[in-house]
Amino acid sequence: MQAPFLIFLGDTALRGTDKTGAGLVEWRPADCLAQYRLPGCAVDLGRPDMSPAEARAAGARTMVVGVVNVGGIFPDHWVQSVIAALEAGLDVAAGLHQRLIDIPAIAEAAARTGRDVHDIRQPTRAFAPGNGEPRSGKRLLTVGVDCVVGKKYTALAIARDMRARGLDADFRATGQTGLMIAGRGVVIDAVIADFISGAAEWLSPAADPDHWDIIEGQGALGHPSYAGVTLGLIHGSQPDALVLCHEPVRTHLLGLNQAIPPLDRCIAANEAAARLTNPAARVVAIALNTGAMSAAEADAARDRIAAETGLPCADPIRHGAAALVDAALRAPVPVRA
Amino acid sequence: MQAPFLIFLGDTALRGTDKTGAGLVEWRPADCLAQYRLPGCAVDLGRPDMSPAEARAAGARTMVVGVVNVGGIFPDHWVQSVIAALEAGLDVAAGLHQRLIDIPAIAEAAARTGRDVHDIRQPTRAFAPGNGEPRSGKRLLTVGVDCVVGKKYTALAIARDMRARGLDADFRATGQTGLMIAGRGVVIDAVIADFISGAAEWLSPAADPDHWDIIEGQGALGHPSYAGVTLGLIHGSQPDALVLCHEPVRTHLLGLNQAIPPLDRCIAANEAAARLTNPAARVVAIALNTGAMSAAEADAARDRIAAETGLPCADPIRHGAAALVDAALRAPVPVRA
Numbered sequence: 001m002q003a004p005f006l007i008f009l010g011d012t013a014l015r016g017t018d019k020t021g022a023g024l025v026e027w028r029p030a031d032c033l034a035q036y037r038l039p040g041c042a043v044d045l046g047r048p049d050m051s052p053a054e055a056r057a058a059g060a061r062t063m064v065v066g067v068v069n070v071g072g073i074f075p076d077h078w079v080q081s082v083i084a085a086l087e088a089g090l091d092v093a094a095g096l097h098q099r100l101i102d103i104p105a106i107a108e109a110a111a112r113t114g115r116d117v118h119d120i121r122q123p124t125r126a127f128a129p130g131n132g133e134p135r136s137g138k139r140l141l142t143v144g145v146d147c148v149v150g151k152k153y154t155a156l157a158i159a160r161d162m163r164a165r166g167l168d169a170d171f172r173a174t175g176q177t178g179l180m181i182a183g184r185g186v187v188i189d190a191v192i193a194d195f196i197s198g199a200a201e202w203l204s205p206a207a208d209p210d211h212w213d214i215i216e217g218q219g220a221l222g223h224p225s226y227a228g229v230t231l232g233l234i235h236g237s238q239p240d241a242l243v244l245c246h247e248p249v250r251t252h253l254l255g256l257n258q259a260i261p262p263l264d265r266c267i268a269a270n271e272a273a274a275r276l277t278n279p280a281a282r283v284v285a286i287a288l289n290t291g292a293m294s295a296a297e298a299d300a301a302r303d304r305i306a307a308e309t310g311l312p313c314a315d316p317i318r319h320g321a322a323a324l325v326d327a328a329l330r331a332p333v334p335v336r337a
Numbered sequence: 338m339q340a341p342f343l344i345f346l347g348d349t350a351l352r353g354t355d356k357t358g359a360g361l362v363e364w365r366p367a368d369c370l371a372q373y374r375l376p377g378c379a380v381d382l383g384r385p386d387m388s389p390a391e392a393r394a395a396g397a398r399t400m401v402v403g404v405v406n407v408g409g410i411f412p413d414h415w416v417q418s419v420i421a422a423l424e425a426g427l428d429v430a431a432g433l434h435q436r437l438i439d440i441p442a443i444a445e446a447a448a449r450t451g452r453d454v455h456d457i458r459q460p461t462r463a464f465a466p467g468n469g470e471p472r473s474g475k476r477l478l479t480v481g482v483d484c485v486v487g488k489k490y491t492a493l494a495i496a497r498d499m500r501a502r503g504l505d506a507d508f509r510a511t512g513q514t515g516l517m518i519a520g521r522g523v524v525i526d527a528v529i530a531d532f533i534s535g536a537a538e539w540l541s542p543a544a545d546p547d548h549w550d551i552i553e554g555q556g557a558l559g560h561p562s563y564a565g566v567t568l569g570l571i572h573g574s575q576p577d578a579l580v581l582c583h584e585p586v587r588t589h590l591l592g593l594n595q596a597i598p599p600l601d602r603c604i605a606a607n608e609a610a611a612r613l614t615n616p617a618a619r620v621v622a623i624a625l626n627t628g629a630m631s632a633a634e635a636d637a638a639r640d641r642i643a644a645e646t647g648l649p650c651a652d653p654i655r656h657g658a659a660a661l662v663d664a665a666l667r668a669p670v671p672v673r674a
Contacts, residue, residue: 097531132561132593193533194434194526196565224469224614228533228569235561256469272606277561 001093001118001180003031006055006085007045007066010078011038016148018043020095021066023177027156033060038081043067052081052088062118064180065094074098083109086117093118095176097190121176121187123199130197130236132277137207140328141239142217142287143270145263147226147254150245150289150316151217152178154324157316158243159214161325169212172203174233178216188218189229196229200236212328215239221269222261223253231273238278241328242270247289248301263309285327286313338430338455338517340368343392343422344382344403347415348375353485355380357432358403360514364493370397375418380404389418389425399455401517402431411435420446423454430455432513434527458513458524460536467534467573469614474544477665478576479554479624480607482600484563484591487582487626487653488554489515491661494653495580496551498662506549509540511570515553525555526566533566537573549665552576558606559598560590568610575615578665579607584626585638600646622664623650 005028007021025032025045034050037043045066052063063085065074074096082092082100086109092100099119100106110117140158142151155171155178162169171178173185191199204213215237219226244266252259261269267283274281286305290298298318306313314323342365344358362369362382371387374380382403389400400422402411411433419429419437423446429437436456437443447454477495479488492508492515499506508515510522528536541550552574556563581603589596598606604620611618623642627635635655643650651660 097529129562132595189529189531191530192434192526193528193530193566193569194563196530197562222613224572225466225534226531227572227613228565228567229530230565231568232530232565235564258469269609276559276564 001064001120001183002061002091003028004033004060005031006050006052006060006063006090007032007035007047008063008081008085009035009037009041009043009045009066010075010081011040012067013040013042015043017067018045019148020064020068020177020180021045023152023181024064024066026153027181033058035066036063036081052085052090056088056090060090062091062093065092065096068096068176074100074103079103079105082106086110086113086115089113089115091116091118093120093180095121095180095187097121120179121190123186123191127191127195127198127202129195130201130232132235134238134278135206136209137204137211137213139204139213139215139237139239140241140243141215141234141237142243142245143230143234144217144220144245145222145260145266146220146247146250147223149220149247149250150287153289154243154245154287154316154321155214155216156181157321158324158328161321162212162214165325167212168208168210169214172213172215174203174216174218188233189226193228196232197236200233204237217245221273222266224256234270234273235277239274239281240278241284241331242274242281243285243287243324243328244270244283245287245289246305247292248305249292263305267309282331283311284331285324286311287324288313288315290315290318338401338457338520339398339428340365341370341397342368343387343389343397343400343427344369344372344384345400345418345422346372346374346378346380346382346403347412347418348377349404350377350379352380354404355382356485357401357405357514357517358382360489360518361401361403363490364518370395372403373400373418389422389427393425393427397427399428399430402429402433405433405513411437411440416440416442419443423447423450423452426450426452428453428455430457430517432458432517432524434458457516458527460523460528464528464532464535464539466532467538467569469572471575471615472543473546474541474548474550476541476550476552476574476576477578477580478552478571478574479580479582480567480571481554481557481582482559482597482603483557483584483587484560486584486587487624490626491580491582491624491653491658492551492553493518494658495661495665498658499549499551502662504549505545505547506551509550509552511540511553511555525570526563530565533569534573537570541574554582558610559603561593571607571610572614576611576618577615578621578668579611579618580622580624580661580665581607581620582624582626583642584629585642586629600642604646619668620648621668622661623648624661625650625652627652627655
């Protein structure tokens with residue numbers, strides 16, 4: 001997936017569906033040249049608007065589909081935009097369940113233009129079932145009270161902070177956006193169900209005892225749509241440290257008429273799950289997503305939640321990730337074989 | 338998948354890998370004409386040994402691969418047996434992760450002979466993510482302290498007992514063997530991870546308020562290889578009643594050096610998981626697999642575990658499923674929309 005990128009946003013009407021595009025702009029800003037929006041598009045990543053031909057002329061190499069929709073289906077009327085990009089000389093990358101290359105008109109255009117279509121959600125390899133065996137190295141996994149609550153940003157910010165301290169740390173991507181940012185990983189919710197924990201074991205293999213893998217979490221144990229993915233990822237990751245991600249203004253689970261459970265119950269549930277494969281696993285900190293709050297509100301939420309839970313608490317974007325990293329480094333790390 | 342069947346057992350050396358063959362012999366005995374074993378095979382289903390040609394002459398229509406192996410890989414030296422079956426005029430059915438039709442020599446033989454290859458593990462349709470919405474009808478799900486502990490047999494025995502009482506009950510298959518027995522269902526561990534609970538919702542749709550779906554469980558919440566599948570199946574099934582399956586002589590998780598947790602912890606973990614989508618969910622009974630015990634030992638285990646847990650307890654094969662069904666019918670069933 002060659003940079004620079006043109007980020008395709010379609011005519012998405014719903015804010016929050018552009019997390020792939022927004023993640024790339026945040027974490028690979030220098031590579032995000034422009035955005036391509038259709039009439040009616042309700043999101044704006046703050047990049048210049050360009051057509052595929054304009055972006056190609058300005059140096060773009062790949063058009064990245066920057067929006068996802070529930071179920072991962074690609075609307076018919078976006079197909080023409082993909083074909084236009086291929087015809088303009090751009091490769092196209094997407095992270096949907098549905099492979100773009102399976103759409104006949106796109107496959108035909110790719111063959112005709114000689115451009116590449118990267119369907120990065122599809123696993124490119126087979127996995128074995130998880131075996132639960134302890135392995136060396138240290139692991140931190142972000143988990144959430146809900147989906148889309150900041151698990152990827154938190155993991156990226158923690159990995160960046162650790163590396164800035166000179167620690168040996170890798171971000172391990174488990175979603176399509178994380179994979180586009182990191183350039184490697186496994187889209188864990190696209191794996192065959194039998195191999196969720198096995199794929200997670202593959203993703204963070206045995207490493208040097210001082211090495212940290214900072215693993216991007218997926219879904220939430222308390223979300224009835226995706227909790228199976230979350231549990232398999234927890235078991236396979238064998239985290240020493242868990243960081244629980246929370247958005248204080250959110251009251252209900254994403255897309256559902258169901259209240260988010262209290263933080264203490266989320267902490268207990270995630271620790272109980274993780275201790276099946278790592279008895280020392282512990283929630284060491286709370287990461288907040290305070291994007292919808294003022295600075296004063298965010299600080300107040302941080303202080304209130306730290307007092308409530310007795311754990312360090314910070315918005316890794318607003319407050320920095322130092323408090324979260326400090327907490328992870330204080331966590332007891334078991335001796336591993 | 339047309340009956341009668343020739344059950345292929347290969348040269349499997351490990352007892353316990355023949356659960357597909359054994360399940361068909363137990364639950365569709367009249368359809369299991371013969372078994373086909375290669376030299377060195379350590380299992381015996383008690384059916385006449387026949388070659389594919391002999392079985393075809395005796396009236397068999399389909400050779401069913403009756404053994405599974407960890408990871409679902411089909412050994413190269415079994416490929417010739419499949420080709421021999423196709424050449425003898427039999428269709429072939431298998432429930433492995435690896436599709437037989439993807440093996441070039443088998444695909445060639447199927448095309449040449451005009452026979453069908455049924456890879457029944459592969460989902461034949463797409464699913465939506467689960468939505469967790471309550472739906473009408475009653476549901477019972479079997480869960481286990483471990484894998485391969487009797488969840489399918491228990492569900493089949495409960496469904497049979499309910500129907501014998503004149504109740505409106507369906508067995509809902511979630512594994513390859515269950516699907517071969519029932520002729521329909523979804524192999525839930527072969528679904529894309531994002532859609533586990535959605536596939537489970539599809540499997541037991543809204544039904545008449547008095548209808549019972551008896552759903553075959555998969556894996557175990559306490560097994561680090563497969564717990565993600567188990568959790569998604571629990572959430573999507575929204576069971577009113579759970580029956581926890583246990584094998585009293587077993588001490589460690591299948592394939593792992595890890596002790597099986599105490600029954601009270603298994604009960605609590607399964608109820609906590611199920612209550613996310615059905616707050617009234619309750620473990621109503623314990624089903625035992627006493628196949629490795631004498632009659633006296635089995636009865637003693639039943640009485641001991643009933644006293645320990647305060648729940649009705651029975652081996653549905655040895656003692657009959659009546660006590661388990663009675664417990665389910667006593668369970669409070671919430672009013673559903």
